Amino acid sequence: MRDRKREISLFALGGSREFGARIAGHLGIALDDHEDRTFKDGEHKARPLVSVRGRDVFVVQSLYGDADETVNDKLCKLLFLIGALRDASAGRVTAVVPYLAYARKDRKTQARDPVTTRYVAALFEAVGVDRILSIDMHDLAAFQNAFRCPSDHLEAGPLFARHFAKVLGDEPVVVLSPDGGGMKRADAFRETLARALGRDLELGLMEKKRAQGRVTGDTLFARVQNRAVVIIDDLISTGTTMDRAVRACLDQGAARVFAAATHGLFVGDADQVVAAPGLSKTVVTDTVPPFRLDPKLVRQKVVVLSAAALFADAIKAIHEGGSIAAVQGG
Secondary structure, three states, X not given: OOOHHHOEEEEEOHHHHHHHHHHHHHHOOOOOOEEEEEOOOOXXXXXXXXXXXXXXXXXXXXXXXXXXXXXXXXXHHHHHHHHHHHHOOEOEEEEEOOOOOOOOOOOOOOOOOOOHXXXXXXXXXXXXXXXXXXXXXXXXHHHHHHOXXXXXXXXXXXXXXXXXXXXXXXXXXXXXXOOHHHHHHHXXXXXXXXXXXXXXXXEEEEOOEEEOOEEEOOOEEOOOEOOEXXXXXXXXXXXXXXXXXXXXXXXXXXXXXXXXXXXXXXXXXXXXXXXXXOOOEEEEEOOOOOOOOOHHHHHHXXXXXXXXXXXXXXXXXXXXXXXXXXXXXX
């Protein structure tokens, strides 16, 4: 007879149901049922509809706003369900948060600024979460320091590398960071892509300075003439940072320019950036569906890679006491 208590329980909330279902498919299990109820006064209730006593529970919720729920709605619903799972005697609860809201506000940049990343971490810990699993945080050190519980971090670099290895073939390639803060990420991706292509690749940098919401800096530190350029970042929001880098590469004679980012938020005028004729393709993962873009534009100019299998492997490793580094190939 199987020991049900030692099995995985997997829940997925709201807009993350499809992503959670893909994870469940890779794990060979079904999503567990839960009640998700909003009252007429706007208050909310969430509870598991199956027994979770002693079980290893994983809850999937990507924290981006959409037409149905704000970021704060999704955060509260996730926290309340985690609390209910703890009260229902779950053995361990892991929050699986592919896109973690407020991760960009991880330090004070002006007087009396909040450090919202730390406050969000405190909320997770207050409801009794045991660990958190996410992918490509804006600042890995800030993420790891904000949480006192175990925090597991995945990287989408290998997904992008497999994709671009097929697309680029024998073309000369430069990997570019669109700002100084992303250099470590870009260098790690350069190494991964170089292994996939079987040759050395150059690393470049786009100058970027931000002051009071205004972005400046026009210098491109890279040899891009007659080369394909892959600009790598953790996310695309309005696309302003990516657009500056794309334009600079094209002005310097790049043969083709690709944008790659784990989280495609695509707010504001990002659709114009994606649609620009000089940008060959924008490659993102499904941590945030590209619902803000016109479906026709997505079909023509956007490639969406699924991170579900990566999360499934990480969940299996956590459940079995395995290595997250091994999941990433480390």
